[in-house]
Amino acid sequence: MVVTPSHQYPLGASMPAARRLELLGWARAHGALVVEDDYDSELRYVGEPLPALAALDRAPGADDGGHVATLGSFTKVLAPGLGVGYLLPPPALREELLRLRTDLGNPASAVAQDALARFLAAGGLRRHTARMRREYRRRRDLLAAALAGTAGVRAVPMDGGLHAVLEFTGEVPLEEQDVVDRAAAAGVRVAALGTYWAEGSRGSRRGVVVGFGASGDAAGDDALPDALEVLAGVLARPSGTA
Known part of the structure; x- marks a missing residue:
């Protein structure tokens, strides 16, 4: 079973x-392996960090700790071009996976791995992550404030x-694709929430997904306020109106 317990997208x-x-408990009872995709675990803004499944699986008093494999990546938290991730398998699978990794070759740069190891050992990742949380919390709060009171739209908590979901409540006639198209024409990219449903099982919830992770240019100017102003204008106009 594959799960994203820290942050389900979208x-x-x-x-x-x-x-x-x-x-x-289910995995132990059935001898199953749970693959934990540690997606966005470092970008939690509310409350205390939740324990990773792997940590619970290997906690004192647990059984053999062989039911969780954790996947993660440094690409999102550090830089897209880094290309380094990690896998923490159960002890019983470690040797077999190391042999497989050797057979497949190593796609990650040894120089990048060495630099990353030094960065981690020096505490650089902890400091960087703390700065990221402050900045992205600011952007999330800015988005919530900019769109508060927009008729027919509810920002999902x-x-x-690095994104938010704006759900259409039905008070104002808004169509997902129409909002996506009008926002794109104004220079703002959003995604239709309906496209994330499995084919043949579209749910009743409608809205758009808005990212705020990359909202600056090379000069460091924050483009998010302008983008939110544009999006608020798009949402204020019902679909089907001129």
């Missing part, structure tokens, strides 16, 4: 600690991540 839900323990 609606942003986090798996509660009790539910994580329940999932581990997000505890972390």
Whole structure:
């Protein structure tokens, strides 16, 4: 089973600690392996960090700790061009995976790996992540404030991540693709929430997904306020109006 307990995309839900323990209990009872995609775990803005499934699986008093493999990447938290990720497998799978990795070759630069190891050892990642959380919390709050009171739109609460979901409440006739197209014509890219439903099982929730991770240019100017002003104008005009 593959799960993203820290941050489900796009609606942003986090798996509660009790539910994580329940999932581990199921895995132990059935001899199953849970693959934990540690997506956006470092970008949590509300409350205390939740324990990783792998940490719970290997906690004192647990059984053999062989039911969770954790995947992660430094690409999002540091730089897209870094190309370095990690896999923390159960002890019983480690040797087999190392042999497989050797057979497949190593696509990650040894220089990048060495630099990253030094950066981690010096505490650079902790400091960088703390700065990121402050900045992205500011952007999230800016988005919520800019679109507060927009008729027919509800900002889905997000505890972390680099995006927000604006759900259409039905009070104002807004069509997803129309909003996406009008925003794009004005220079702002958003995605239709409906495109994230599995084919053949579209749910009733409608809205758009708005990212705020990359909102500056090379000079460091923050383009987010202007983009939000444009988006607010698009949402203020019902679909089907001239």
